[in-house]
Each structure stands twice: as C-alpha cells, then as structure tokens.
Amino acid sequence: MPLDPALARLANATLMVPFESHHAPRWVLEGLADGVSGVCLFHNNLESPEQIRALNARLGEAADTPLISLDEEGGDVTRIGQARGSDYPGNAALGAVDDTGLTRDTHREMGGHLADLGFNMDLAPSVDVNVADDNPVIGTRSFGADPALVARHAEASVLGLHDAGVVACAKHFPGHGATSQDSHHVLPRVEAGADVLRERELRPFRSAVDAGVRSVLTAHIEMPALGGPGPSTLNHHVLNRVLREELGFTGTVVSDAMEMQGVSGDIGIPEASVLAVAAGCDLLCLGRFVYADQVAAVRTALVEAVQQGRLSGERLEEAAARNAELRAWARERAALRASAPAPGGVGLSVARRATRVEGAPPRPHDPLVVEVDAPPGVAVGEVPWGLAPWFADTVRVVPDPAAAEGLLTRARGRDLVIVVRDAHRYPGARDLVLALLAGRPDAVVVEMGLPIWRPGTGVYVSTYGAAHVNSRSAAELLGAEGALQGASPTV
Incomplete structure (x- = not known):
C-alpha cells in the first residue's frame, strides 16, 4: 500500500542519509527532491577536491539547500584528510595549547575549507570531557579532562565554524567521556550522580548553546541520574527537560548514527528511529551503511507509527520545521560568507605548540x-x-x-x-x-x-594526536629532512 504522500514527506524531513559512491545515486537525488533534509558523506564518497565540489553541487541542485554534512573534527577523525591525515590538529592538541583564539582560528580555517568544497554542516565539535583514561572512542577527540577547559574551547570551535558559514554540531550529548565502552558496539552506562554530570558533562554543552550552536548530536549512552534508563537518543527527559529546558537549546537535535549497536542493536534501525523522533530527535543521522532499502524502511516505520498513534503528527511536523530552519540558517550564512581564504597554516602552528x-x-x-x-x-x-x-x-x-x-x-x-x-x-x-x-x-x-x-x-x-600535522611536528623536532618544507593541503 502506498504511503500517505504528506506523511512520507514529513518523515523524509527527519532523514540525513549516506550513500555508496563518488556520485549521487538516483535514490538520493529523488529523496532530496521529495523532502529528505540532507546527506552525510564519508571517505568512500570523497576522491579529490574537484570530484567533491561536483558531487556537492549536484546534491545542492536536487533541493533548496540540503544539509551536506560530514564528520570533520580535524585530528584523528577526518574525512577530507582520510588519505594521508588531517592538516588540522585534533581537540586534544588544541586543549593542550589552551589558546581559545587559536581554536577559533583553526575551526574557521577548517570550516572555510569545508565550505569551499561545498559542505554547509560539520558534525563537530566533540565537546565530551574525557575523564576515563581507557575511553576507546573519545580520547584525543576531546579538548581534555577539565570541564572548564572543554567548555571554553567548545564555545571557540562553534564560533569558528560559524565564522566560516558552516553549521556546527556539538556532540555527543550529554557526554561520552566518562566511559570505557564504545557505543558503536554496546550501550555504555555512566553511574555518576546528577550534580557531577551537570558540572562535568553538561558544562561544555551549556557553553556551546550560549555560543549559539544550531545543532546538537546525541550520544547512545545511558545516564540514569539525568532521567531514567535507555540511551539518551531515545530518552524524552534527557532531550527535553535537560537539553531544551535546562540548557535552553532551541535548535536541531541530531541523532548519532542509528546503525550503532548502542541504540538499535536490540530493536533494529527503523524502530529505533521511531523512538528517537518520539523522544525529541529532529534529524536522524542514519550512519554509513544505511542505504536505499533501509532508508525506505525507516521512512515507512515513521509513517506507520503516526498512523498507529505511536508517534504524533505534531512531533513529526515540529522536527521537520526545525530542520527547515536549520537549512534556512545555512543558506543565509552561505550568502554572507566571503570566498574561502587560502590555508594559513594555523593547523601546523597549533601542532608545533602542542608538541x-x-x-x-x-x-x-x-x-x-x-x-x-x-x-x-x-x-x-x-x-x-x-x-x-x-x-x-x-x-x-x-x-x-x-x-x-x-x-x-x-x-x-x-x-x-x-x-x-x-x-x-x-x-x-x-x-x-x-x-x-x-x-x-x-x-x-x-x-x-x-x-x-x-x-x-x-x-x-x-604530540596529543596523530594527524598529519602532529606527525610532521614530531618529525621536525627529530630533525627529519623535508619536514620543514611546505605542506600541501589534504583533499
């Protein structure tokens, strides 16, 4: 039975989809034309600057300012630097230097590079406070273990990306730094009390919100002291009472990848997606390997949940409206953005200072x-x-x-x-x-x-990181021939 067209378009508006290749497949272009809010690109989509610009231009032609995003944190988590390592140091190096002006400059230059390639949204920065030494998923992605330090660099990085006309997305709410488990594989649980969590985990998110961040990405992590069991992505209390009411966030709530075991392992991606939207997620980042048939299954699950009364139509409309506002903001910022400046080498400068x-x-x-x-x-x-x-x-x-x-x-x-x-x-x-x-x-x-x-x-x-510039800084220190020569930018 065909889906109700109006509900299907509303369901589409909650989706941020991946795809398989260097070229936009037909199902993605048709989806964008039919209301899909955006795409998330990974290294399998990226080959060269010319190819990336052509791909992103084609995606932009399919709809009015779709969100074209990627995980570009600099440092160890890089998509545009996947081939040889990033020209931008990660958060640990920036935190070690602890110069918020440099953090803002780094994210402004990185954001300008992304905008020049046709991206308008970066699923960064990571503002987790890394207090667990054996954390397998955050580590150098964090500015550090001090909540005050992470908070001031959270603000600086958001402002830097916004300076470049790129949507920043603070992650992983309410914080993934106090666990030794990886939500890609399991559902981590943090047993700290509410007062500790508010002063430690939430402090950087409060700074990001105060800096005007337009999107916040959830963590598939359980913090009972903040509002009951289950992953935060599916927790109505955490997303509404804590993030929206307590922290005052009014923008788009983005889910972490719905294919991760921490959220969908026991119930599947379509059902997890329904529960995430019902809990307060506006935009579903589906992951890397959720392609046409699975995207269709998520769309169908959302529509059927509304028809069955499990998900209110008003909640779907609210999510669609927030995502439309985010796209409008991206369009306005892009119109104001000047042409991207030539890379200024700020990344290598930070890496040298961090070593x-x-x-x-x-x-x-x-x-x-x-x-x-x-x-x-x-x-x-x-x-x-x-x-x-x-x-x-x-x-x-x-x-x-x-x-x-x-x-x-x-x-x-x-x-x-x-x-x-x-x-x-x-x-x-x-x-x-x-x-x-x-x-x-x-x-x-x-x-x-x-x-x-x-x-x-x-x-x-x-070196506080293993990006190309961190490696080069160490090589310079060791007197390697050629390390002091100019570096060509990634991608």
Whole structure:
C-alpha cells in the first residue's frame, strides 16, 4: 500500500542519509527532491577536491539547500584528510595549547575549507570531557579532562565554524567521556550522580548553546541520574527537560548514527528511529551503511507509527520545521560568507605548540623508527599516522615484546625512535616499549595519542594526536629532512 504522500514527506524531513559512491545515486537525488533534509558523506564518497565540489553541487541542485554534512573534527577523525591525515590538529592538541583564539582560528580555517568544497554542516565539535583514561572512542577527540577547559574551547570551535558559514554540531550529548565502552558496539552506562554530570558533562554543552550552536548530536549512552534508563537518543527527559529546558537549546537535535549497536542493536534501525523522533530527535543521522532499502524502511516505520498513534503528527511536523530552519540558517550564512581564504597554516602552528618534550631535545642520527601499531577506532577508520613519510627506515610492528630482540639488533649502532599511540590502553605496546628500552635506554619514545603512560626513558615526546600535522611536528623536532618544507593541503 502506498504511503500517505504528506506523511512520507514529513518523515523524509527527519532523514540525513549516506550513500555508496563518488556520485549521487538516483535514490538520493529523488529523496532530496521529495523532502529528505540532507546527506552525510564519508571517505568512500570523497576522491579529490574537484570530484567533491561536483558531487556537492549536484546534491545542492536536487533541493533548496540540503544539509551536506560530514564528520570533520580535524585530528584523528577526518574525512577530507582520510588519505594521508588531517592538516588540522585534533581537540586534544588544541586543549593542550589552551589558546581559545587559536581554536577559533583553526575551526574557521577548517570550516572555510569545508565550505569551499561545498559542505554547509560539520558534525563537530566533540565537546565530551574525557575523564576515563581507557575511553576507546573519545580520547584525543576531546579538548581534555577539565570541564572548564572543554567548555571554553567548545564555545571557540562553534564560533569558528560559524565564522566560516558552516553549521556546527556539538556532540555527543550529554557526554561520552566518562566511559570505557564504545557505543558503536554496546550501550555504555555512566553511574555518576546528577550534580557531577551537570558540572562535568553538561558544562561544555551549556557553553556551546550560549555560543549559539544550531545543532546538537546525541550520544547512545545511558545516564540514569539525568532521567531514567535507555540511551539518551531515545530518552524524552534527557532531550527535553535537560537539553531544551535546562540548557535552553532551541535548535536541531541530531541523532548519532542509528546503525550503532548502542541504540538499535536490540530493536533494529527503523524502530529505533521511531523512538528517537518520539523522544525529541529532529534529524536522524542514519550512519554509513544505511542505504536505499533501509532508508525506505525507516521512512515507512515513521509513517506507520503516526498512523498507529505511536508517534504524533505534531512531533513529526515540529522536527521537520526545525530542520527547515536549520537549512534556512545555512543558506543565509552561505550568502554572507566571503570566498574561502587560502590555508594559513594555523593547523601546523597549533601542532608545533602542542608538541611536548621531556628530556634533552632529540636530534637522532640515522635512526631506526619503530612504530608500534594500534587498532583504529570505528569513528577514526583507516587514516595514515606515524613518522614514515619523513624517515626512510621506518618499520610498523605488532605490539609483541617478542619482537624486541630483532629490532634491537637492527638498531645496533644507530639511534632508535619508538612511536606509540595511546600506549596506556594496550599492554602489549607497553611491554614492547619496555623491552626495547631495557636494551636501549637512550631511545626516544614518541606518544601520538594521549600522554598518560610515560616509560622510564631519557627523552619522551608527546604530540596529543596523530594527524598529519602532529606527525610532521614530531618529525621536525627529530630533525627529519623535508619536514620543514611546505605542506600541501589534504583533499
């Protein structure tokens, strides 16, 4: 039976869809023409600046200012820098520098780059307060563990993206920094009391709202002290009493990806989407792999939920209206935006300032660089990292201490540089580093994640991130030839 056209168009207005290729498929263009609010692009959609501009122009022709978005946080989570790493440092580096002017400048330049490519919405910044050292999904995506620091940089990053005419989206509400679980796989639960959560998790979101953020992205995380069980994405109290009434947010509530197990694992994407809209989500970010047939199933589920009385038509209309307002705001800001300035190199400047050295500044001669591999998170994906672009003799090894003997033999008579990423989270990596240092206490250790675990070595370098500019900053410090030459921008 055909869907009611008016309800189907209202349901479409709640959707932000992904697609498969470098070209917009017919089902996406027809969906945009029939009211779908926007798209979310991933690295599988991005090939070159020319291709991205052509793709986004075609998407823009299908409707009046659809939301064309991506997850471009800079740092480790990058889409436009997926091929070699980002030219913009991540939040951890910005927090380490703690210069809100630089944070605003960085996001203004990054936003200008996105706008020049045809994007009008960035699912950033992450304003989670990373208080769990073993957090598998936030880490360097956070400005830090201090709520006041995160709050002031949340404001600066929102303002910077808005300066560039790009919609900012503060995430992951009400905060994903106090858990050691990943909502891509499970539903994390934070047991802290309401007073702690308000002062710690909510403080940066309050700053983002005060800065005029137009969209907030939910977390699939459970915080009973804020309003009962279940993921915040499906929690009416958290989205309305806390976000809207307590924090005063009036813009668009965007869901985190509905394909994630933390929200839809037990009930499926269509049902989770119905419950999310009923709870107060206005725009459903469906994820990376939810394509035509599944999008149609979500649309059908929303329409049938209204017809069955499980979802009010008024709630669907409210969501559609908020999304239309967001698109109008994006259109107005784009009209006011000047042409994108040439990249000013602010990203490398921040990365240099964020890089820390404990011990004598190292200048190794003919080094063997040993990179200890670390698995990428789901949000990060396969993005190059490390020092290989600047040091010819670089080897990437699995974190196994049994490899130490062969590596020490190979490094005999040469300097040794050991590169790790979040070594505090991987016992095998720590054991390998300690085994190497037992034979070579003069080795340089470079930490490209969070500098939480510090081995007993004479020289320890921390970069607060593994973006291209963070890697280059470390290479400069180590005296790599060519590291001081100009960098070409990503994508």
